[in-house]
Amino acid sequence: MEKRFIVLFVAFGLAPNVIMPLLSGEALPRAYGICMIGHARDLANFILSELSGHYFSHYHLLLTTVGVIIGASIAARRSGGLRKRELKLGERKARPFIYGFGAAISALLLGACPIRVYAQLGWLSPLALIGLLFLTLGAFTALEGKM
């Protein structure tokens, strides 16, 4: 079996989906081990709640997304893959920002990032199947425009 598959199986599928619900001590949403939108929303809404004094929907303070950036940075430093590039004058700075903005809103509508969609399929969620189908259709549509 390939090492990469084992990494994905253990680190992205098995371990977080066992550890997170057991540590939470209460019911978390299904297959909530890793979700790049759910955990990001929990972090953002925790901060919003603290700053405003009003409650914005979140389960716990989750720092997964911060950890991903730190972990990737460590790996890049170790492998020499760290990219140091300044944006040149005239480069389109707004486009990645707008795509990020749109990606967050669409992922919040879907209620999952692709990792969680795959994990939910492992938890036999019919809604995840619909999500995957339209994730695929959206990607195919964009690819048709690209190719």
Add this chain to the structure above:
Amino acid sequence: MLLALASLMIGVVIGYLGQKYYLCFISPIITLYMRIKYKVRTTLADYDAFLGVMTGAAMAFLILLAISGETVALSAGAISVGDVARSIVGGFALGYISVKVNGCPFRKHVEAGEGEIESMLFIVGYYCGIMYYSLVLSEIVSYLLG
């Protein structure tokens, strides 16, 4: 606090692995497209991002079932028309954008950690999008779709 620390540790580990193995979770879909459209020969290993997470989560599901049925909310619950509509709109848009920016949200976080400026801008937009949704859109979406 324990969960915050655990999630941070999990994040560091998967971020490290994501950079090391160049992981992207929209890539299995792109591979499928290449296979259908251009008859590119693929193997199961090309879909490992999908298969690995799905089978790992299924194993987690079985373990949690064996440990306790009460610790985790396992029941699917009723699926409303609104849930389906959200999945259709959100799924389509997320798939479209992920291809446009050459990576899923996880990949963009990893690239931001690598120091890629465009991915950092993506991440700034991403968190602004989350806050905008929480402050403005969530009530409208709930009103429209339940």
